[in-house]
Structure formats: structure tokens, C-alpha cells
Amino acid sequence: MRLSAREAVALIGALSSFLASGAAPAAAQSAVRTLQSALGGESVRASAPAELPAQVVDALTKAVVSQKVATLEYVDAKDQLTTRVVEPHRMVSIGDVAYLECYCRRAQDYRTLRIDRIRSASVGTDTVTTPPSDAGGFSLEPAFEATIVLARGARRAVEDLPGVTIEAAQDDVIATFGVADADYVASRLLAIAPYLRSVEPAQLRDTLAARARAVLEARA
DSSP states (O other): OOOOOHHHHHHHHHHHHHHHOSSOOOOHHHHHHHHHHHHSSSSSSSOOOOOOOHHHHHHHHHHHHHEEEEEEEEEEEEEEEEEEEEEEEEEEEETTTTEEEETTTTTTTTEEEGGGGGEEEEEEEEOOOSOOOTTTTSSOOEEEEEEEEEEGGGGGGTTTTTTOOOEEEEEEEEEEEESSOOHHHHHHHHGGGGGGEEESSSSHHHHHHHHHHHHHHHHH
């Protein structure tokens, strides 16, 4: 395969991000070195890999390749250790954080799980039956950027949103992230509504309000 210099630099950047997440196979580092050599130097370097359990990464890789379900021990947004049976679709790296895109059989819905929260993983015998989806928050292409201010104690509820950045603001935190599906994000925020200080932009705020009204009407 022949690559232009621009294509090679872009590919090095993507591989470097994947390496930094800790979920990349060993061949990725070799590919980066080969591309850098072809460009005539070491001007672009891969970041040091994050510390992810090798057993977890190996098991997830095997499950994705073989299209088998995986059983995970996962620390959820409430900092509780849960057991999940998932149908894994792919591993991705967003902002140097590795995620597993999958269908969770317990939740009966698609999930994007942070791999650094997976404590153990084992490959099952059942075959994956649910196809990957780009709906319901599963897409990696954001439609717009959101900024929410919430109480520090609710931080865990948004830490696993793809591409999120969080900064402290006295007793609160400010979370900024791309929104691929406003309904999906609104349903996540509704669970921590008492801890929300502000939600921007209006598009997400209106969707959240509509969700809240629907819940109240269903309980009436």
C-alpha cells in the first residue's frame, strides 16, 4: 500500500492515540516505527501505553475477533462492581481512553464501556447475534458539543461518556463532551437530575425537559 506523507502522518496520529489507550495490539507499535522510518525520522512518537490489564485486553480482542459473547466484571458509574454479559463489537480509542462498544444483554441495549473499568473478562461460547449500531448514543460522530455543570458527587455518572473532559469548579465539576444522540444523553442526565446545575446548549436542555415531562406524565 502506498501512502502520501499526509496520509502517513494521519495514520501515525491515529495509531499513537490507540497505543496510548493501552488497547492496541503489539503490531501497532511496529507499524508506527515503520511509518516513521518511511517519513525519514522519529519526529512523531507514540505516547506511552496506559496500564490496562493484559488479560482483559487479550480476552476482549479474542471475543471481538471470534464474535463470541464476553462476561465482564465492570465498575459502573456508581462505583459498584457489576457482572455483565455483553456482545462485543469493537474497541475504540477516544482522547487516549479505550472503550468497548458492545450490546449489554442485562440492559438490553447498546453500551460504550471504558476498558479501564473492566476488572476481568472471559470469552463465552455463545455467538454474537446483535449487529453493531450507530443509534442511541452508540455513534462516535457527535452532532454538537454539550457543557454541563453538576455536583462533584455525581461526577462518576458522566465519566464514561466518550470524549468527555471534566474540570473542577469549587464544589461542582464542568463536563464537556460531544453529543451523538440527544435522547441518549438526556436519559443519562435524567438519572442525576437533582445534581445538575446547568445544561447547555438549549437543544440538550429541551430534550432533557421533554424526557422529564414524559416521566411525570407516566407516573400521573
